[in-house]
Amino acid sequence: MAVDRPLGRNIGLLPASYYLERGPLVGQSDDWADLYGQYLPRILNYVRLRVGDEELAQDLTAAAMERAVSRQHTLRRREAFGAWLFSIARTTVAGHYRSRRPAVSLEQATAQPAPDPAPPEAVMRREELDRLRMALCGLAEREQEIIRLKFGGALGNQEIGQVLGLKAGHVAVILYRTLHRLRDLLDTES
């Protein structure tokens, strides 16, 4: 039982009613390069979950980062950097799909043999990614996106909410339902 204030208000859930400033939490470093560097692997993993091809994922990640650098003046609050960067990455990937139709379907792509012989571990990892991407296809687009942002981008619910225009609590509920559904889909896959 947390301590209550004697003013008739139970604020035990709030540590002494401190509203932690979210602003300074994201990247205290003054060096923007560090900030981009921190987010680069997360953006890449998010894009990897969206597109199956590693080379394409790297190209789109580079394009998203370049676009972010060129549009940095549109970042209004530095503390919103994560949500802003992921929004750009989403737009970049969506733009790629709009500009060119995929030559093969996901099912066809996953059925194609790898062009170069790869080590067995890499093949297994590839298969796991394909299995996950197939399972994700069974989810609604918004649910897929929350999974990608959460596990690929390692974003908190607050940031995911900023990217998708949802409240953090709503993100938590959707994530909860989606994990249930995804577990079933993965079980079916296996």
Add this chain to the structure above:
Amino acid sequence: MNRLRDRSERVRAERVAAAVDRVLGGLEVEPGQVEAGDAGLVDTARYLVGVVQGLGPVGLGLEERVACARQRRGVAEPARRLPRLRPAWAMAALGAVVLAVALLTPLGQTALASFMAVFNLGRTEVHITPADLTSTATAVAQSTAIVGDLTLEQAQAQVSFAIPQPADLPPGYRLTGAHSYTYPDLPAWIPQPFCIELVYGDGQGHQAALRLYPIALGDRASISGLNLEATPIQDVRDVDVNGKPGVLLRLGDQGAKTVWQEVVWEQGDLILALSAASLSEDELMRMARSVR
């Protein structure tokens, strides 16, 4: 009935979300953190994290491409935008005029002093503003913290710093509990629990709470400020805690029988906040100065 079900699902969802963030942060999920029926979701989360980790690190080629893009642009800071008249700026200008007028009159100065205060503790600042927390729901609804009941040993095992304790306790007081505060909405790379609370009591309903916040948030960020919203504020002033600047806040209506007091200061890499309703200022400050 539906509302109850929704609330129950929301609670379960937030617990699962907190567990997922622990998995993402490479931390163990505590037993009982999620309900038994949701345990499989944590396994699913571990599977997803494993798949993503298996994708491998960023290649040197991609890093160089991004670095080159930055160099080409030569962006060090966001480009300055030309000022445009916006409603928000107009309001800010109006606010500045009101503030200036307030500062020029004794009555305004008094009102301002009770309205807002900023205290620099060294590495961090404490912002104190009056808040209209007239209902429990308002206060709790803004919280995203998950509070865990722990022993001192369990609390120590969850944090990377040595938990300090007051050596000088008021008569009859002893440690009665420890709590962890986890914020599931924070990014996964921020170490959790975010805050540890130690509660001391005399067994007769009188309590004091010592809250510990690590200033550094992993190796990426740190806390630079705390917002303290409170009402009604009786008094806020600077205090000295073992040579360190601190702030002492007194809450409660003038003439109220019980006054809540809180002292906040930095000690090493921690922000400490000691609060109590039933201690005198001397007792509270003595307790604060004995924290080692």
